[in-house]
Amino acid sequence: MLRKLTLIAAALATLAAASPALASGKAKEHADIAYSFEGPFGKFDQAQLQRGYKVYREVCSACHAMKLLSFRNLGDKGGPFYDKKYGNPNDNPMVKQLATEIQVPDIDTETGDEMTRPAVPADRFPHPYKNDYAARAGNGGALPPDLSVIAKAREGGPEYLAAYLTGYEAPPAGLTVPAGQHYNAYFPGDVSAGWAGDKHHAPPGGFVAMPPQLADGKVTFDDGTKSTAHQQAVDVAAFLMWAAEPKLEERNQMGLAVMVYLILFSGLLYMSYRRVWKNESH
Amino acid sequence: MSGHSTYEPKTGIERWLDARLPIVRLGYDSFVDYPTPRNLNYWWTFGGILSLCLASQLITGIILVMHYTPSADHAFASVEHIMRDVNYGWLLRYTHANGASMFFIAVYLHMFRGLYYGSYKPPREVLWILGCVIYLLMMATAFMGYVLPWGQMSFHGAVVITNIIGAIPVIGGPILTWLQGGFAVDNATLNRFFSLHYLLPFMIAGVVILHIWALHVVGQNNPTGIDPKSKHDTLPFTPYATVKDGFAMSVFLILFAVFVFYMPNALGHADNYIEANPLVTPSHIVPEWYFLPFYAILRAVPDKVMGVLAMFGAIGVLFALPWLDTSKVRSMRYRPMAKLYFIILLVVCVILGFCGAKLPDDQVIPGLVTGITPLDNDLNSWVWLSRLATAYYFAYFVVIMPLLGLIETPLPTPETIASPALSHPATTPAGATADAEKKG
Numbered sequence: 001m002l003r004k005l006t007l008i009a010a011a012l013a014t015l016a017a018a019s020p021a022l023a024s025g026k027a028k029e030h031a032d033i034a035y036s037f038e039g040p041f042g043k044f045d046q047a048q049l050q051r052g053y054k055v056y057r058e059v060c061s062a063c064h065a066m067k068l069l070s071f072r073n074l075g076d077k078g079g080p081f082y083d084k085k086y087g088n089p090n091d092n093p094m095v096k097q098l099a100t101e102i103q104v105p106d107i108d109t110e111t112g113d114e115m116t117r118p119a120v121p122a123d124r125f126p127h128p129y130k131n132d133y134a135a136r137a138g139n140g141g142a143l144p145p146d147l148s149v150i151a152k153a154r155e156g157g158p159e160y161l162a163a164y165l166t167g168y169e170a171p172p173a174g175l176t177v178p179a180g181q182h183y184n185a186y187f188p189g190d191v192s193a194g195w196a197g198d199k200h201h202a203p204p205g206g207f208v209a210m211p212p213q214l215a216d217g218k219v220t221f222d223d224g225t226k227s228t229a230h231q232q233a234v235d236v237a238a239f240l241m242w243a244a245e246p247k248l249e250e251r252n253q254m255g256l257a258v259m260v261y262l263i264l265f266s267g268l269l270y271m272s273y274r275r276v277w278k279n280e281s282h
Numbered sequence: 283m284s285g286h287s288t289y290e291p292k293t294g295i296e297r298w299l300d301a302r303l304p305i306v307r308l309g310y311d312s313f314v315d316y317p318t319p320r321n322l323n324y325w326w327t328f329g330g331i332l333s334l335c336l337a338s339q340l341i342t343g344i345i346l347v348m349h350y351t352p353s354a355d356h357a358f359a360s361v362e363h364i365m366r367d368v369n370y371g372w373l374l375r376y377t378h379a380n381g382a383s384m385f386f387i388a389v390y391l392h393m394f395r396g397l398y399y400g401s402y403k404p405p406r407e408v409l410w411i412l413g414c415v416i417y418l419l420m421m422a423t424a425f426m427g428y429v430l431p432w433g434q435m436s437f438h439g440a441v442v443i444t445n446i447i448g449a450i451p452v453i454g455g456p457i458l459t460w461l462q463g464g465f466a467v468d469n470a471t472l473n474r475f476f477s478l479h480y481l482l483p484f485m486i487a488g489v490v491i492l493h494i495w496a497l498h499v500v501g502q503n504n505p506t507g508i509d510p511k512s513k514h515d516t517l518p519f520t521p522y523a524t525v526k527d528g529f530a531m532s533v534f535l536i537l538f539a540v541f542v543f544y545m546p547n548a549l550g551h552a553d554n555y556i557e558a559n560p561l562v563t564p565s566h567i568v569p570e571w572y573f574l575p576f577y578a579i580l581r582a583v584p585d586k587v588m589g590v591l592a593m594f595g596a597i598g599v600l601f602a603l604p605w606l607d608t609s610k611v612r613s614m615r616y617r618p619m620a621k622l623y624f625i626i627l628l629v630v631c632v633i634l635g636f637c638g639a640k641l642p643d644d645q646v647i648p649g650l651v652t653g654i655t656p657l658d659n660d661l662n663s664w665v666w667l668s669r670l671a672t673a674y675y676f677a678y679f680v681v682i683m684p685l686l687g688l689i690e691t692p693l694p695t696p697e698t699i700a701s702p703a704l705s706h707p708a709t710t711p712a713g714a715t716a717d718a719e720k721k722g
Contacts, residue, residue, distance in 0.1 A: 040544050068362050145556075149362065152547060153555035244555070247365070247372040254373070255543025262536045269529040276525045280320060280517060281700075 027188040028204040030156050030163030033234055037241065040256070043249050044242050049080035051221050052239025055232045058219050060147060063139060063210075065127045068148035069243055071099040072121040078249040079242065090121045102126060140180045142209030151237065151244040158237035160186065165233040168212040172203045181207040287311050312498055317516035318523045319504035321699050325399075326502070327530030328392040334531050335385040336490065340483055342378040350430070352476035354469035357432035358557040376546040377538075382424050383549045384538050386572035389417060397603075398624055400612030401503040407604040409496040414600050416489050421573070421597075423482040426475040428570060433554030438567045440467045440475070446593075449586045466560070507612025508695055515699040566641065574638030575631055578668040579675070581642050584657055592672065599679045606679055608687030616693040620686050627678045630671045637668035 036045040053074065056066070074081045075089025086092040099119040104126045108115045119126070128144075129135035136143050151158050167186035176194040177183050183191070189206015192199055214229040214236075221227050242248070289310040291297040300307055349368050351360035364371035393413070396402055402410035425443060429436045444467060448458035463470025501510065510516050517523070541548065549571060553564045569577050576593050583589035599606075614621045642665035645651075652661040659665045 068359065068366070073366070149555045153552055155552050251372060251376075251543055251546070255539065258539045258543060259536065262532060262539060266529060266532040266536065269525065269532050273525045273529045276521045280522065 026190065026204060027206065028163075028167070028185040030160045030186055033159050033162055033237075035158065035238060035241070037238070037248055040252055042252055044078055045238065046080060046082070047223050047225075048235050048238045049242050051219075051223065051225060051231075052235040052237070052242075053080045054221065055214070055219050055236035056147070056239055059213050059232075060236065061125070061128060063128055063135070063144040064147045065129075065144075066125045066148045066243060067127065067146055068124075070122060070124050071095055071102075071119055073243075073246065074098060075121065076246060078246060080239065092121070095121045099123060140209055144210070147240055147243065149244040151241040153244075155188070158241040161240060162230075162233040162237040165214055165236070166212075166229055167205070169205075175203055178207060181209060182211050184208050288315050312494070312519075313524070314518065314520040316498060316519040317510070317513075318502055318519050319510055319515060319699050320517045320522075321504050321506060322502065322523070322526075323505055324526075324530055325391065325395040326504075327527050328388050328395065329497075330527035331388045331531050331534045332385070332392060333490070334534070335381060335388055336483070336486065339378060339381050339385060340487070342374045342381065343480075343483065345374055346378055347480065352430070352473050354432060354472050354558070357430060357472060361431045373542070376542045380538065380541040380546060380549065382427060383541070383570070383572065384534070385420065386424070388534070389420060390572075393417065393600075394628065396503075397627075398614050398621075399503055399505060400507050400607070400609070400614065402604045403607060403609075403612050404604070405500045406496075406503060409493065409500060410604055411601055412489055412493040412496055414597070416486055416493060417600075418597060419482050419486045419489065423479060423486065424570065424572065426479040426482070428554075429472065429475045430479060431554060432472060432558045434556040434558055434562070434564050435551045435554040435567070437467060437558035437560065438564055439569055440471060442567055443569075444471070446580065446590050449590050451587060503612065504699055505613060505615060506696055506699055507615070508699060511698050512700075568639055571635065571639075574636075575634035576638070578634040578638035578664075579672045581638075581665060582668040582672040592676075596672075596675060599676065603679060603683070607683045608685075609683075609690065609692070610687070611692040611695060613695075616695050617686075617690060618693065619690045620683075623678060623682050623686065626674065630674045630678075634668060634671045634675065637664045637671065640664040642668075 036043060036048070056064075072089040072095060073079060075086060075092035075095035076082060079089070081092060081094045081098065082089070083092055083094065086095075089095055099121050102119045102125075103116040104119040104123050106115055106117050107113070129138060132143055151161060154160050156163075163186040164184060167184045168182055169185045171177050171183040174196040175183065175191060176196070178194060183205060184207075185203070185205035187206040187208050189208070190202075191206055192202045194207070195202040214232045216228050218229070219227055219232055221231075225231060287307055287310075289300075289304075289307040291300045291306070296306060299305070346364065349360065349364045349371060351357060361375065364375050366372075368374070396410065396413070425439075429440045444458055444461050447461060448454045450457070459465070461471070461474070462468070463474050504510075551568065568574070576596060579596050580589045580593040583592045609617060609620065611617055614624055643659065643663050645660070645662050646664055646667050647662055650662045654661045656666075
């Protein structure tokens with residue numbers, strides 16, 4: 001029996017190994033970050049999510065939308081501004097305050113004209129541009145991607161995002177960076193077009209339209225954490241992971257209960273099986 | 283479902299109903315009194331596990347539909363709405379998405395079980411063919427389901443696969459237009475895939491009923507491959523098989539739960555969290571893991587039409603297997619040569635899976651350039667590995683199976699199922715049966 005289970009486990013290990021094998025591996029390997037939400041008992045670090053939200057709000061949101069998120073999500077269980085006094089996040093004063101700071105487009109119901117008003121928790125995060133054409137026009141032709149699920153939409157997840165955000169290295173000698181582009185060692189692209197040397201030994205990484213955004217001291221953290229570019233990158237990546245997978249904590253908690261139940265239930269069934277088959281050879 | 287019924291209605295209501303609709307009798311004969319060979323091992327529990335998978339997919343799927351919007355403009359956001367705003371929506375979606383993978387793990391083990399123990403041989407040909415039909419329907423359902431979230435891999439996967447069908451001579455073009463609902467994959471495609479994705483599971487359920495019916499007519503095969511000869515060879519389905527199946531299902535659910543709760547996206551692709559964009563093609567389009575071997579076979583053949591035929595042929599050959607295998611002995615326990623070729627087939631299928639995930643021209647052994655380039659590809663490339671593996675895959679069914687039955691000398695099979703099962707392995711005179719017993 002054990003042998004068969006081992007066989008099944010081996011087959012599954014092969015399966016799991018096949019998935020990461022899909023990554024192309026032309027970029028620099030990103031560093032491992034010990035995030036609090038990793039592993040079966042992982043939880044988000046609320047202070048980190050708050051710092052991350054601040055980085056998003058003050059830096060990223062100038063160009064990047066997060067159209068799947070509403071302000072109320074910030075006060076959801078497990079969210080950056082969750083307060084157990086306010087089961088309904090729409091009542092959370094912190095969330096209300098954060099929403100009011102942002103203007104969102106609306107229609108004046110008296111006149112039918114377009115207008116803006118301070119957001120309420122039920123509002124979605126506003127788009128920084130009126131449409132994709134405006135977004136491209138403002139960014140040298142490149143469209144800044146929506147960040148709602150970006151942490152799940154990139155191989156390597158938040159660790160890759162953090163590495164990417166601080167991965168703007170000086171281009172190695174012999175590499176010509178096209179105008180309006182920037183060299184990033186962690187971006188899985190192809191730099192061979194700008195590479196003067198041996199085609200088989202082109203440097204890792206790729207060219208991206210976004211210039212480096214994070215810098216030491218660019219964002220002031222309210223909790224007194226030293227605001228290095230690295231810290232900003234790690235925190236905003238954690239925030240983006242929460243945004244992409246807001247039910248992670250709930251999932252881990254339920255997973256524990258389910259595992260305990262299933263293991264006990266399997267044990268009971270195994271004992272029943274032994275008992276039923278006790279006098280029968282097979 | 284067949285044979286002599288031993289059901290005796292005990293209460294008045296049961297007698298009344300039994301005279302009008304003997305449904306309790308059907309259930310009793312099929313799942314309580316039904317005689318099962320006493321020597322079934324754990325590889326025989328996957329039938330029950332598969333029923334569980336189908337039920338799980340149907341239930342989660344029907345609830346997901348209550349929240350999903352089948353529209354090119356709203357599908358992606360509605361899936362995210364399920365993940366964020368629907369109570370336990372994340373659980374429903376992750377169970378459904380990983381449930382597809384679990385379904386395929388179970389069906390592959392179930393099929394390899396059938397291949398090893400000769401469960402396709404007379405009188406179980408129709409049972410086997412119905413199983414192949416279920417497998418085909420499952421593939422169609424899984425493919426269409428993967429398109430519904432309308433992510434990048436959904437969209438471009440749909441483009442690649444529908445165009446494959448378009449390559450079929452004469453009928454391919456009209457089928458392509460019919461599948462896509464227009465001249466390209468778009469909203470019309472999404473809507474018809476959604477409709478068919480809802481329809482096909484019920485067709486699967488229908489064929490499953492036929493599959494179980496056929497099973498109950500011919501009876502279960504067993505690890506020795508010999509037919510039960512007396513009552514000593516069998517045990518009633520309940521409680522003997524039910525408790526064993528129940529234990530196996532519970533263990534299977536542990537594995538299922540590990541994926542759902544702790545690595546829900548491990549079997550998926552990151553690109554499918556990017557909303558579909560016809561203007562941006564992902565750098566590397568790959569299907570879900572359970573299609574990778576067939577994808578490798580498709581790409582192994584240099585000619586597009588022949589590649590499509592090879593891919594469908596890889597499934598089609600399974601339908602002909604009952605007549606391709608010429609051996610008189612069912613179980614490979616007693617077929618030492620067949621067992622060897624079967625193990626190679628297993629390895630080859632896994633290799634094909636890896637080939638399907640890699641870029642065809644990438645090197646298998648990094649850094650080695652052989653300089654030998656038959657068919658314009660270096661010998662040290664995934665495409666050549668998949669060519670060799672594809673050749674073995676077809677050779678196994680079309681050459682090895684027919685020949686082996688003629689040239690192989692099988693080991694002696696036991697007289698009855700009960701004889702090896704009742705005797706202690708050490709006292710069995712022919713070492714072969716004892717050995718095989720241990721290997722299950």
